[in-house]
Amino acid sequence: MKQFKNMTYPYILWISIMIVVPMFMILMYAFTKHGNDVATFWFTFENFTRFFSDIIFINVLKQSLYIAIITTILCILLGYPAAYIIANAKEKNKVFLILLITFPTWINMLVRTYAWMGILQDNGILNNILSLFGLQTKLLHTDFAVILGMVYNFIPFMILQIHTSLTKMDKSLLEAASDLGADKLQCFLKVTFPLSLPGVISGITLVFLPAMSSFFIPKLLGGGQYVLIGNVIESQFLTAGNWNFGSAISLIMAIIIMISMYITKKIEIRNSTGKGKILH
Amino acid sequence: MKKLIQFKNIVKDFDGQLVLKGINLDIYENEFVTLLGPSGCGKTTLLRILGGFLNQTEGQVIFDNTEISHVPPYKREINTVFQKYALFPHMNVYDNIAFGLKIKKEPKDIIEQKVQRMLKLVNLEDYAKRNVTELSGGQQQRIAIARALVNEPMVLLLDEPLGALDLKLRKEMQHELKKIQQEVGITFIYVTHDQEEALTMSDKIVVMKDGEIQQIGSPTDIYNEPINEFVAKFIGESNIIDGVMLDDYRVMFEDKIFDCVDFGFDKNEKIDVVIRPEDLDIVPRKDGKLKGIVRSVLFKGVHYETIIETKVGTSITVQMKVSDEKPVINTEANEKMSANDFYLDVSDIEELTEATIVARADAQAWNPDTEEWISIQKISYDIKPENGTYPVTFSTAAGTSVTVNMIVKDENRVINKEYQEKIFAVNFFKTADEIKESIALETDLKTWANASAWSLDEDTPVEITSIHYDFDPENITVGTYNVTFATEGHEYMVDTTDKYEVGDEVGLMFQPQDIHIMKKG
Numbered sequence: 001m002k003q004f005k006n007m008t009y010p011y012i013l014w015i016s017i018m019i020v021v022p023m024f025m026i027l028m029y030a031f032t033k034h035g036n037d038v039a040t041f042w043f044t045f046e047n048f049t050r051f052f053s054d055i056i057f058i059n060v061l062k063q064s065l066y067i068a069i070i071t072t073i074l075c076i077l078l079g080y081p082a083a084y085i086i087a088n089a090k091e092k093n094k095v096f097l098i099l100l101i102t103f104p105t106w107i108n109m110l111v112r113t114y115a116w117m118g119i120l121q122d123n124g125i126l127n128n129i130l131s132l133f134g135l136q137t138k139l140l141h142t143d144f145a146v147i148l149g150m151v152y153n154f155i156p157f158m159i160l161q162i163h164t165s166l167t168k169m170d171k172s173l174l175e176a177a178s179d180l181g182a183d184k185l186q187c188f189l190k191v192t193f194p195l196s197l198p199g200v201i202s203g204i205t206l207v208f209l210p211a212m213s214s215f216f217i218p219k220l221l222g223g224g225q226y227v228l229i230g231n232v233i234e235s236q237f238l239t240a241g242n243w244n245f246g247s248a249i250s251l252i253m254a255i256i257i258m259i260s261m262y263i264t265k266k267i268e269i270r271n272s273t274g275k276g277k278i279l280h
Numbered sequence: 281m282k283k284l285i286q287f288k289n290i291v292k293d294f295d296g297q298l299v300l301k302g303i304n305l306d307i308y309e310n311e312f313v314t315l316l317g318p319s320g321c322g323k324t325t326l327l328r329i330l331g332g333f334l335n336q337t338e339g340q341v342i343f344d345n346t347e348i349s350h351v352p353p354y355k356r357e358i359n360t361v362f363q364k365y366a367l368f369p370h371m372n373v374y375d376n377i378a379f380g381l382k383i384k385k386e387p388k389d390i391i392e393q394k395v396q397r398m399l400k401l402v403n404l405e406d407y408a409k410r411n412v413t414e415l416s417g418g419q420q421q422r423i424a425i426a427r428a429l430v431n432e433p434m435v436l437l438l439d440e441p442l443g444a445l446d447l448k449l450r451k452e453m454q455h456e457l458k459k460i461q462q463e464v465g466i467t468f469i470y471v472t473h474d475q476e477e478a479l480t481m482s483d484k485i486v487v488m489k490d491g492e493i494q495q496i497g498s499p500t501d502i503y504n505e506p507i508n509e510f511v512a513k514f515i516g517e518s519n520i521i522d523g524v525m526l527d528d529y530r531v532m533f534e535d536k537i538f539d540c541v542d543f544g545f546d547k548n549e550k551i552d553v554v555i556r557p558e559d560l561d562i563v564p565r566k567d568g569k570l571k572g573i574v575r576s577v578l579f580k581g582v583h584y585e586t587i588i589e590t591k592v593g594t595s596i597t598v599q600m601k602v603s604d605e606k607p608v609i610n611t612e613a614n615e616k617m618s619a620n621d622f623y624l625d626v627s628d629i630e631e632l633t634e635a636t637i638v639a640r641a642d643a644q645a646w647n648p649d650t651e652e653w654i655s656i657q658k659i660s661y662d663i664k665p666e667n668g669t670y671p672v673t674f675s676t677a678a679g680t681s682v683t684v685n686m687i688v689k690d691e692n693r694v695i696n697k698e699y700q701e702k703i704f705a706v707n708f709f710k711t712a713d714e715i716k717e718s719i720a721l722e723t724d725l726k727t728w729a730n731a732s733a734w735s736l737d738e739d740t741p742v743e744i745t746s747i748h749y750d751f752d753p754e755n756i757t758v759g760t761y762n763v764t765f766a767t768e769g770h771e772y773m774v775d776t777t778d779k780y781e782v783g784d785e786v787g788l789m790f791q792p793q794d795i796h797i798m799k800k801g
Contacts, residue, residue, distance in 0.1 A: 175333055176366035178353045180380035180431060190379070194370045 029247035047248030057232065057249075064229040065256075067143070067218075068211040071150040075158040075207045076200060078151070083162035083199075098163070101156050109153055113220050116152070120145050120221070141223035149221040150211050158203035165199025166192070201264050209257060229253055281308040284434065284467055285330065290339035292325055292491075299325050300336070301491040307435075307469065307484075312461050314470045314478040317488035318514070323471045326488075327437050330469065331360050344434065359428035360437040364444065365420045367412040373399075373423055374408040380431040398426040401460060418449045425460065435467045442477065454480050475515045479503065487511050503556075508798055512554045517585075519560070519772045523553040523797075531797060534570055534590060534770065542797040552798040559794035560774040562586065568787015574780045575771065583775045588788060593745070594696035595766035598729050599707045600749075602715065604758050613678030615654055619643035623706035625730075626690040629665045637661065640730070641684050642714075643674045654678075661686065701742055705731035705765050712756050722747045731765045742767050 033042035051057050086097045104112060119125050120140040127136050139145055169192065177187045215230030222228075229249065236246030285307040292300040300322045307313050315323040328334040330341060332353030341349050348356060359380070367376050377398055381391045399405045402422035407415070412423060421441060428436055438457075442450045458481045461468045472478055478485050479499045487494040487502065487510075495507040506512035509520055523533030528543035533553050545551060565571055572590035579585075607618035619641040624632070637643075637659060645654040654676050661672035667688050675681035693704045708728045718724045725731075725747055733742040748764040772788060780786065 170364075170366065172362050172364065172366040173368060175331075175353070176360070176362055176368070176427075177379070178333075179331060179358075179360045180427065181354045181383040182379075183352075183354050186383060190383075191368060 026247040026250055029244045030251045031248075032244055034242055034244045047245050048252070050245065051249060051252060060227055060232055061229055061252075061256075063227075064212060067146060067150065067228060068208055070147055071154065071211040072204055072208045074147065074151045075155045075203070079155050079158035079203065080162055080196075080200070083159045083166060086159070086163050087166035098160075101159050105156055110216060112153070113149055113217055116145070116149055117220055120148075140221065141226065143222075145221040146218050146226065146228075149217040150214065153217065154207040154210055157206035158200075161203035161206060162196055162199040165196045169195050197267075201267065204264055205261060208260065212257060213253060281310065283307075284309045284311075284344060285469075286340075286342040287326070287330075288340040288342065290326065290329060290336045290341070292322070292329065292334070293337040299491050300329075302339070303491075303493060305486060305493065305496070307467060309467060310465050312458070312468045312470065312481055312483045314472060314482040314485045315488060316472060316475060316478040316485055316514070317494075318473055320490075321488040322491040323473075323488050324439055327360075327439055327469065327471050330435075331358060331437055332356050357433050358435045358437060359431050359433040360439065361421075361424045361428050361441045363439045363441065365424040365441075367420055367423055367427070369413055371412070372408070373404070373410050373412055373415070376412055376423055377427045377430050379427065384431075394430050395426075398430045401429070401463070402426045402456075417445050418453065421445065421453060422456075425457075429460070429464060433466065435469060436461075438468060438470045440472055441470075442472075442474075450477070457481060479515070487514060489514075505796060506554060506798060509552055512552075512796075512798065517557050517773055519555045519557065521553040521555070521770065523551050525549045525551050525797060529792075531795060536569070538569065538795060539792040540795040540797060541793050542795070545797065545799075550800050552800060554796040554798055555772070555790060555794055557585070557773040557775040559790055560772060561789040562588070562774055562776055562778070562780060563787045563789045565785050565787045568789055570772070570788040572770075572772070572786060572788060574782050574784040574786060576782060577780060580775075583777055584779055586774045586776050586780055588772045588774055588786060589769050590772065590788070591770040593767035593769040594694060594699055594701040594703045594733060595764050596692075596694045596703045596705045596731070597762050597764040598692075598705045598731075600725075600728075600751075600761045600763050601707065601709045602712050602756055602758050602761065603709060605711055608680060608682050609648075610678065610680035613676075613680060614647060614649065615645055615676060615678055615680045616648045617643075617645040617674070617676065617680045617682050618711075619674055619682045619684045620709040620711070621685040621687065622708060623687045623689055623692070625692050625704070625706060626665060626667065626688055629663060629688065632663065634659050637672060637686070638674070641672065641674070641686075643682065643684075645674075645676045645680060663688070695736070699767070700736040701733060701767055702736055703731070703733040703744070703765060703767060705729040705763075712758065715751075715753050715756050718753070721753055725749065725763055726765065729763060729765065733765075733767050 028041075030047055031043055031045070033044045033046065082101070086094055086101075089097055117140060121127070122138065122140070124140075126139060130136055173191050173195070174187050177191045182190060213230045213233075215228065215234045218226050218228045218231055233246050233249050233253070236242050236249065240246075283306050285305075287303050287305040290300050290303040291298070303322075303326060315326060317323050325334060329336050330343075332348075332351065336349065340347055343356070343358075368379065371379070374395055377395045378391050381394060386394075395408070396405070399408060402425055404419060404422055404426070407419065407423075412420060415423065424441070425436075441457075442453050445453060454477060457468070457470075461481075470478075470481065479502075482499055484496065485499055485502050486496050489510050495502055495511045497505075502511065502515055506515060506518070512518045512520060521533045523531050525542075525545040526532050526537065526548060528545075529540055531538055531540045531542070531551070531553060570590050572588040575587045575589045577584050577586050603620070605618070605620070607616040609616050622640040624640070628636075638656060643656055645656055646652060647654060656674050657677045658675045659672065660675075661670060663670045663686060665688075667690060670686045670688065671683050672686055673681055673683045687707075689706070692706045693702055695702045706729055708730075710728060715721070726744060731744055733744055734740065735742050744765050745768040746764075746766045748766075749761060751761045774788070
C-alpha cells in the first residue's frame with residue numbers, strides 16, 4: 001500500500017487550494033472590516049454584532065431553519081415508505097424503481113426548478129386543473145412552492161440513504177424477531193426501524209444541509225421578496241459587494257450546521273449500538 | 281412418551297425442484313433429535329417449515345395434536361437458534377434475551393428474574409450490559425440459546441448452531457447443549473451435517489439425503505446397523521465390500537465364506553458388507569482371515585489409519601523404451617528439433633488431429649541460444665486404420681525437420697470382468713533426459729502412455745491409483761522398462777495403534793459380529 005501513498009498528494013494539494021484556503025479567506029473576511037487594502041487589516045466583530053442585532057436577519061435565519069426542518073421532515077415521511085417499498089421489492093423491480101428515483105437528478109437542478117415555475121404559476125397546469133374544481137389559488141411565490149421545490153430536489157438523497165441501510169440489514173433478524181413472538185408491526189418497530197436509523201440520519205444530513213443553504217430555489221419559486229439565508233449571503237457577495245458581512249453570515253450558518261450535525265451524530269451513536277441504553 | 285410433532289408426507293417444491301419428497305417423521309417430548317445429512321439434503325428446509333418460515337407444498341405438520349401449517353411463526357410455541365445467531369445488534373445482551381418476554385408484555389420484575397436465570401444457565405451472568413457485537417462467537421451462541429429458551433418453548437430448533445465455531449469450542453458447546461437440554465427438559469431439534477456432533481448429542485438421529493429420510497434410529501443403531509451404503513459412509517468411516525448372502529448366518533465375500541450374525545435375506549442375495557475400521561485387527565499373515573499388503577499409513581492422533589490392499593485392481597503393463605536420441609541440429613537456421621516415435625491404438629486413428637500427433641510425438645523445435653520455442657509449421661503423414669508403422673515428418677518454417685514413426689497396434693487394453701473395468705495404455709518412447717527432467721513423473725508417465733480406465737457398466741472414467749515402474753528415474757539409462765498402471769483394488773481401512781510400514785504383508789482378522797450386512801441399493 002505504501003507505493004500508493006504518493007498518489008494522494010495531488011488530492012491533498014487540490015483540497016488545500018480549493019477548500020482550506022477559501023475557508024481561511026472566509027474566516028479572515030468575517031473578522032475584518034470592509035475596505036481593507038492589501039497591506040492593512042482592521043480586526044473586528046462588527047459583522048457579527050450587525051447580524052445578531054438586526055431583527056430582519058434573525059427572522060431570515062429563523063425562516064431558513066423552519067423551511068429546512070419542514071423539508072427534512074417531509075423527506076423522511078415521504079422517503080421512508082418509498083425506500084421501504086424499494087428495499088422489499090423484487091430484484092427486477094428494484095433496479096427500475098431506483099432508476100426512477102435517480103433519473104430526475106440527471107437533469108440540471110436549475111432546469112427542473114424552472115419547470116416547477118411553469119407548473120405552479122397562476123395560469124400553469126396545476127392551477128388549470130384545480131380551476132376545474134373551482135379551487136384556483138396562488139401557488140407560486142409561497143412557502144408551499146419553496147418547500148415543494150426543496151422536497152422534490154432533495155428527496156432522492158433521503159430515499160437512497162434509507163434504502164441502503166434497509167438492504168444492508170440482515171433478513172434473519174426479522175425471522176428471529178418473528179420467532180420470538182413479534183408480529184409484522186412489532187418487527188418493524190423494534191427491529192427494522194431502529195436498524196435503519198443510521199440511514200435516516202445520513203439522509204437528514206444530506207437533505208438538511210442543502211435545504212438550509214439553497215438560494216436559487218427560494219429565489220425562483222419564492223419570488224423576489226422571498227429571502228432565505230442563502231439569498232442574503234448571495235446578495236452580500238454579488239449585489240452589495242460586502243464580502244466581509246457575507247463571510248460572517250456564511251460562518252454563522254456553518255456553525256449552525258456543525259452543531260446540528262453534531263447532535264444528529266450523537267443520536268446515531270446512541271441508536272446504532274446498545275450503549276445508549278446502558279447509560280441510564 | 282407423548283408424540284409432540286408429526287410430519288405427515290411433507291413435500292416441498294422450490295420452483296419445480298423437489299427439496300423434500302414426502303417426509304414422515306414423529307418427534308416425541310423431551311427428545312434430542314438430530315436431522316443429519318449433507319448440504320442440500322433438505323434438513324434445514326424441514327426445520328424452517330416447522331419454524332413457520334416456509335410453507336410446505338403438500339402435507340401436514342401436527343404440533344401437540346393441532347395442525348399448524350397456517351399458524352404464523354410468532355404464534356408457534358417453538359423457538360429457533362439461527363445459524364448465524366441473528367442477535368439484534370442495536371440491543372445489549374439483556375435486551376436481546378428479554379425481547380420475547382417484552383413482546384408478551386410480561387411484568388418487568390418477572391422479565392428481570394427470567395433473564396438472570398437464563399444468563400446463569402448459559403454461564404454469562406456478568407454480561408447483561410454488554411453490547412452483543414463485542415462478544416466472541418461462542419458467547420453470541422450462548423446468548424442466542426438463552427434468547428430462545430427464555431420464552432419457555434416446547435421445542436427448540438437449532439440450525440447448525442455450532443458451524444461457525446472452532447473445533448475446541450464446538451466440542452465444549454456440544455456437551456453444554458446436551459446438558460442444557462437435559463436441564464430444561466424440552467425437545468431439541470438439531471440440524472447438522474457433522475456426523476460426530478449428531479452421534480455425541482442425539483437421542484435420535486434422522487439421516488436424510490436428497491429430500492428423503494434414509495434411516496431413523498439411536499446413534500448406536502445408526503452406527504452399528506446402517507441401513508444402506510449412504511448411511512454407512514456418512515456416519516463414520518467404513519469398509520463396504522460387495523458380497524453374497526449364501527444362507528442365514530453365512531456370507532461370502534473376497535471369494536471366501538464367513539460366519540456372520542445376520543439373517544433373513546434371500547438365498548444368494550447380493551448384498552453390501554460393512555466392516556468398521558476399528559473392528560478390524562491386523563495379525564500375522566498366516567493367521568488372517570484375509571491377506572493383504574499395507575498400502576498407506578496416516579497418523580490420526582490416537583491411532584493410525586492403515587490401508588490394506590487385499591486384491592489389486594485392474595492393471596496393464598506397458599513398455600517404456602528409453603533411447604539416447606539427440607535433437608536434430610540445423611546450424612544454418614540456428615534451430616534444434618526433437619520428436620520421438622509413438623504408439624497409437626487403431627481406435628484413435630479416426631479422431632487423430634495434428635495437435636494430438638504433436639503431443640504424442642512430443643515434437644518441439646527451439647533456438648539453442650535463446651531457448652525460445654519455434655512453432656512447427658508443417659506436419660506430413662499418411663495413415664491407414666490398420667496395424668502398421670507409418671512415418672510422420674515435422675518441419676519448421678526454416679526447413680529443420682524430424683521424421684518419426686507412428687506404430688499402430690490394437691492390443692492395448694485389459695478388461696477386468698470381475699470389477700467391470702477396462703484399462704488402456706500404450707508403449708512409448710522417451711529419452712533418458714526427459715525422464716530425469718520430469719517434475720511429476722507419475723502424471724507424466726500416465727500422459728506418455730495415454731493411460732486411462734473406465735467402468736464398463738456406467739461408462740465413466742475410473743481413477744488410476746497406482747503406477748509401478750522398475751527403474752530409478754535419477755539414473756536411468758538406455759533400455760526397455762516396464763510401467764504398470766492399475767486401478768484401486770479391494771482396500772480395507774483399519775484403525776491400529778501399532779505402526780505398520782507401507783509394503784508390509786499382513787493378515788486381517790475380524791469376528792462374526794463385526795460383519796454388518798446391508799441390502800443393495
